[in-house]
Amino acid sequence: MTEKKTVVAANGVSIFQGNNLIMDEVSFSILHGEFAYLIGKTGSGKSSLLKTMYAALALREGEMKVADVAIRGITKDQVPGLRRRLGIIFQDFQLLTDRNVFDNLQFVLKATGWKDNDQIRGRIKEVLELVGLATKDYKWPHELSGGEQQRVVIARALLNHPEVVLADEPTGNLDPDLTDEIMGLLHSIAEKGTTILMATHDYRLLNQFKATIYLCENGKMRQVDSVAMPGNG
Numbered sequence: 001m002t003e004k005k006t007v008v009a010a011n012g013v014s015i016f017q018g019n020n021l022i023m024d025e026v027s028f029s030i031l032h033g034e035f036a037y038l039i040g041k042t043g044s045g046k047s048s049l050l051k052t053m054y055a056a057l058a059l060r061e062g063e064m065k066v067a068d069v070a071i072r073g074i075t076k077d078q079v080p081g082l083r084r085r086l087g088i089i090f091q092d093f094q095l096l097t098d099r100n101v102f103d104n105l106q107f108v109l110k111a112t113g114w115k116d117n118d119q120i121r122g123r124i125k126e127v128l129e130l131v132g133l134a135t136k137d138y139k140w141p142h143e144l145s146g147g148e149q150q151r152v153v154i155a156r157a158l159l160n161h162p163e164v165v166l167a168d169e170p171t172g173n174l175d176p177d178l179t180d181e182i183m184g185l186l187h188s189i190a191e192k193g194t195t196i197l198m199a200t201h202d203y204r205l206l207n208q209f210k211a212t213i214y215l216c217e218n219g220k221m222r223q224v225d226s227v228a229m230p231g232n233g
């Protein structure tokens with residue numbers, strides 16, 4: 001067996017919001033193709049940790065590498081390069097409402113340097129097939145269901161073959177049926193080799209798809225095998 005590459009490594013990291021210490025002594029690593037949950041009650045620091053990973057919050061203490069980029073001391077100029085290596089998915093579908101699905105995806109490709117129209121069309125077709133929306137490229141966001149919109153958001157996150165997908169409560173606005181559907185999709189994407197770190201406070205999801213679990217609690221983060229239900233918050 002070949003050894004899997006480490007795509008995220010954190011060592012002795014502290015997470016801050018302004019001057020407030022949210023978590024400290026955070027150390028973990030995620031391997032290529034791994035699916036990991038980041039769980040914890042609302043306010044425990046999941047989003048703050050993800051934001052630190054994509055350099056929206058400064059890393060002041062400890063060392064962290066995300067997709068081969070050192071986060072400590074990262075400069076403004078280096079941030080776009082980091083973001084291009086990541087797929088970021090939020091709870092709220094953030095599609096541009098003034099253009100159709102194809103144009104939403106094309107917008108991202110053009111903004112990240114794609115020029116060849118055949119290649120652009122080809123890649124958009126690939127990601128839409130991956131999320132089961134191959135025939136909906138001409139639809140406008142308002143013509144899609146919430147689940148379909150979130151699929152487009154996932155497709156958009158995959159456009160540039162990210163080394164890591166960071167998903168912050170990606171099912172937070174979906175009803176249970178759609179949540180299961182989107183979870184199935186995310187797991188199938190991980191099985192095809194994309195690393196995913198997904199924050200959620202919905203502990204129910206952990207029982208359906210087994211994966212590595214990191215729990216944020218009391219200002220620390222640690223790996224756990226399972227969590228007691230219910231996890232409200």
Ligand SMILES: Nc1ncnc2c1ncn2[C@@H]1O[C@H](COP(=O)(O)OP(=O)(O)O)[C@@H](O)[C@H]1O
Pocket residue numbers: 017018022040041042043044045046047048049
């Ligand atoms: N923009 C912000 N400014 C100041 N404090 C914040 C901000 N966002 C979150 N916090 C605080 O940081 C802590 C962790 O929040 P957050 O990372 O959003 O947790 P979670 O994603 O687990 O719900 C909370 O105490 C929250 O109030």
Ligand SMILES: [Mg+2]
Pocket residue numbers: 046047048168169
């Ligand atoms: Mg959050």
